[in-house]
Amino acid sequence: MKEEKQSRRNFLFNFGIITAAFLAAVAFIRNVFLFLVPPRRKKKYHKYLVAEEQEIPVGQAKQISISKKPVFVLHLEDGYHVYSGICTHLGCIVRWEEDKQRFYCPCHKGVYDKHGNVISGPPPRPLDQFEVVKEGKLVYIQVQEKPGGPWA
C-alpha cells in the first residue's frame, strides 16, 4: 500500500476531531457510569421518642415497634438501653424474660444478657443497639432515616 503524506493542516484537523471524539466518549462513559451506579448516601439519623423517664421501672422493659420492627426499651441501673428485637442468628424475634433478666430467642435457643451480649446459643453477635439520647425527662433514640418510596 502506498503511504500518502499528510499535510500539517490536515493532520492537525484530523487530530482535533479524534481528540474531540475521544473526550466526548470519555465524558459519555463517565456519565453512563454515574447514571447506572446509585450514589452512596450518607447515613442520616433522626430522633425518635421511646419513653418518658419514669415510665419504666428499673429492671423492666417495654416492647415497641419502629417501622414494623420490634424494639426493646430497657431501664437498667445505669440508665436506658434500647435494643433491636431481631435475633442476630436468623432473624427471629427475641422475647424479654424479666425474671431471668435476659433475652431469649425461641427459634434456636439463643440467649442474650440484659446488655444484649450473647450468653449461649448460636447468635454470632450481640443484639443491635440504638444510641440513646436523654433530653430532660424524655428518652429518645437515634433512628436511621430510610429514603421513602419504592426506590429505597
Added chain:
Amino acid sequence: MSMKEWLKERFPIDYEKFVEINERIFIKEPIPLHMKKWWYCSGATPLIVFAFQVITGILLTFYFVPSPEMAYESVRHITEDVRLGFWIRGLHRWGSNLMVIALLLHITRVFFTRAYRKPREINWMIGVILFFLTLTFSFTGYSLTYNQLSYWATTVGTNMIKQVPFIGTWLLTFLRGGEEVSANTLTRFFTIHVGLLPPLIIFFISLHIIILRLHGVSEPEGFPKGHYSFYPHHFYKIIIITLFLLTVMSTFTIILPPGLGEPANPAVTPLHIKPEWYFFPMYRFLKLVPLNVGIIVTGLFVVLMLFWPFIDPIIAKSENKRRLWAYAVGGLTLLITVGMTVWEMFSA
C-alpha cells in the same frame, strides 16, 4: 505463543483475506465526489441518532418500570433523583425528535434528487418502511411515560387503529391487550418498543445499507464524476456529524429538558391535548374530514409513497416530464404537510 497466534488458532480465519475485505468494504469504499457536500450525508444522520437511541434506551430500562402505578413515578425518579437521569432521558427524548427530523430531511433529499429510480426502487421502499417504523417507535415510546398526554395519545391513537378496514377491531384489542387502555396496554407498548421494533428496524437498516453498498451511492446530476475513499475524509466527516449531534441533543436537553407533565388520569381528558409535532399533519387532517375518510386517505398516501418509484415511470415518458411530476408531487406534499403542521401548531 503470541496473542495473535493464540486467537488465530481459535478463530481459524484467513487474516490477510479479512484485512483485504475490510479494506475493500470499509476503508476504500468508493464515495462519490458530491458527498463532500454536507446535505448529501443526510443518510448517516438517522443511523447515528439511532445508535444513540439504542444506548440511551437500554440505559433507561435500568430504572423504568412499565406498570400503570410505577411508570410515571419511575420516569420522575429517572428525571429528578437518578444521577444524570435527566440527561440520559433528555438525550433519548430529543434523539427521537432528531431522528424524525433527520429522516424527513433524508427522504426529502432522496425524493428531490430522484435517487429512488431504477434499480434502487426497493431501497426507497425499505426507506419508507424505516420511516414508519420510526414513527411507531416514537408513538410507543412517548406512551410509556404515562402522563396525561401520553395516556390520552395512546387512547386516541389506538382508537384510530380501530378504523382500519377489516382488521381494525382485532388490532385494537391486540394492541390494548383488552378493550380499554390498561396495564396490559402499557406492557405491550413496552414490549413492542424495546423488544419487537429494535430487531425489526435493525434488520431493515442492514438491508438498506447492504442494497446501498451493492448499487453504490446514487450520483445526482450536475456534479463532477469521480470517487474518493471512505477513509480518511468521509470517516472524519462521520465523526464530526456524531459530535455535532451529541452536542445538539445535549444542549437541547439542558436548555429545554423534557418535562414530566401531569400523571395519567383515566377519568379526565385534558382540555388541550395534542400529539407530538410529527403527527400534527395527520391530527389536523382528522379534524377536517370524517375519521374513516382520514384513515383511508392516509393509507392511500402511504401506498403512493411506498410505490412511487414504480409510479414515476408510468406517469410520463420523457425524463424531463418525470422530473417535473416528481417536483410537483413532492412540492405539494411538502406544502400540505408543512402547512398543516404550522396550522396545528398555532391553533388552540
